[in-house]
Amino acid sequence: MDNYNVKINSLRLRNARLSKGYTMSELASKAGGLTRQAISNYELNKTNISIKNLKKIAEVLEFPYEYFLKNSRYELNQLNTSPIFFRSSRVDVRVESIYFQKFNQFYKIYKELEKYIDFPKLKLPRLDAKEEAVGLERGYDKGYIDKIAEETRELWGLGKKPINNLYDEMLRNGILISKIETEHKGTDGFSLISGETSMVFINTNRGNCVRDRFSLAHELGHIILHSSLEQEEKYDYKQIEEDANYFASTFLLPDEGFVKDIYSIDISALLEIKKKWKVSLAAIIMRLEYLNIIDENQKRNMFITLSRKGWRKKEPFDDELEKESSTFFEDAIELLVNNDVLEIDELISEFEIGERRVIDLLGLSDEFFQKYNKKPTTPILKLVK
Template structure:
């Protein structure tokens, strides 16, 4: 290991892997006291064998722990299940977004990304804000076929994340890069049903359009957080199911589950969300809405709705495409890409980690194996 140990980097790697100090100590064979001292930089005496063990356990290059802080500044984060999700899991996902943001800083130097087009919806109701965003994005009253591509084309970074808990569906995060604000949305990679992915992302769009990002979300009042979640849900319903377009379709048979199932093919929204939207638009009563939900419960189709395994949505492609473009256009070889990220952007990761973060095919960034040509032959 060369250079001085950056204790903050050790902490970031530990959080990224979801380890407590005690767990890391047990897995690495280092003492908890040493790890505490290293993270807080309370000692200048660094045991190189201990750092090697920590790097091996955390599966990070040793160089990572000597690099200076990264260029992206992490702002507020909205988690859909903030009240039930463990702080450790939230911190791990936030750290992942920080790494992702720093890779984005690198990619921005070489590629022109779509500009962020989020209108100012301050003071608007969720219904009004949803209509404003639809106008800004020229969506009219038609259904949204692929919300992931739509959001990416309007300057918001989307990523999937591995799920270790069922307590969280999606989250959104503000990242400041210089004078520029970048929004990132993450959603569970276990979710493939278009209706669920669409609502999750639309919910996060609600936070981006409606709510403040200058405060620590975890410190706001519990009732205030619940109110913001309610508003984000109302925004998502209005954005995905615009009053003029959806009401005309749903009014034909607003109490029928088979009818909603057919509408689901068109609108890519869950039956439950469409029934709720029908109630909010005055097409059915609360009693009729509740009867639809009870019927779905009796039939066992609340958690796994009809068409969930048929109507799937595309994965995020913006960052993945950016990397592949740099490689195919011979701007970088895989090794040069990783070196640039490490030496000029202070983010030394193993290729498999970057591939995981960007959903790249395995081996995309691995150093090509050297092939030796000669006239020698193996004996038979």
């Protein structure tokens, strides 16, 4: 059986390899007994592959080998998506390819679930065409970003108050989010837009509560302001990051509600603001300057104070404020299983990419699927009749 040759889904093989960040030579070496040319032939569909070699490759790539024998469903086409927006730093092509494939797998899970579940539809404000054209070319006017942030809050029914759980609010309004571990240490979050589907990953290795919230708001800014950018389009990376940062600031700290809470610009008073609004001192100081509550010199002195106290990398309350989370995908899976739509094994089979990868991409606990796999035990004791 293992020596039997089969035709595989070459696109899935290539995408799986890219998702691990391997070159063809690296994959051949890790699988053992294969050459770069052999991997190339498999990916170009020039030759069939033995089940034995397919199993070796699948083990290295951490996919069920059957995955490569099935037709593609719900695969993202990179030509029809936005660029991946990375918060904090640029990444090389190889890293970007890894995360595109993670989005591809996340998208596939979502589309499989969407066959059975009526997920929230994407709810975002419409941009003025002229403002968008100018914004994408030269950067958005800050006043217009203020307007769009305010419209988003109104559309989502958030008012001018602090947002209790931004994670839940974004999911509730049609934006798919997951927290994943990533080895790329320079990135807090990243997002991708494909048609009406907007996806965000947050790096669990980087953030605390306030950092995660700013990253979410930053990616929301990209989704609203930069969804029309195309993969091959040249754009000013620094400018779109500045626009997304400003959107995050004005969205999390709307001037009307935020200013009412400012009774002093003393650092101790601003720490109380941080606890209430769950935004960093650094972001609060930047917002105060933009709203003309402090001037450039005051801002500089406040940042000097933060540095002197050792608060530039870690601020007070960073560890005390609880990280936000959601049971969105757990609820979706439980809805299907508890209503006898699908057995858990059937659902994992439909996902196709393996239980471990589903757990990682949806941010589930390692024990999540185990509770469905417990078989009823035969009682040892009986009542006396």
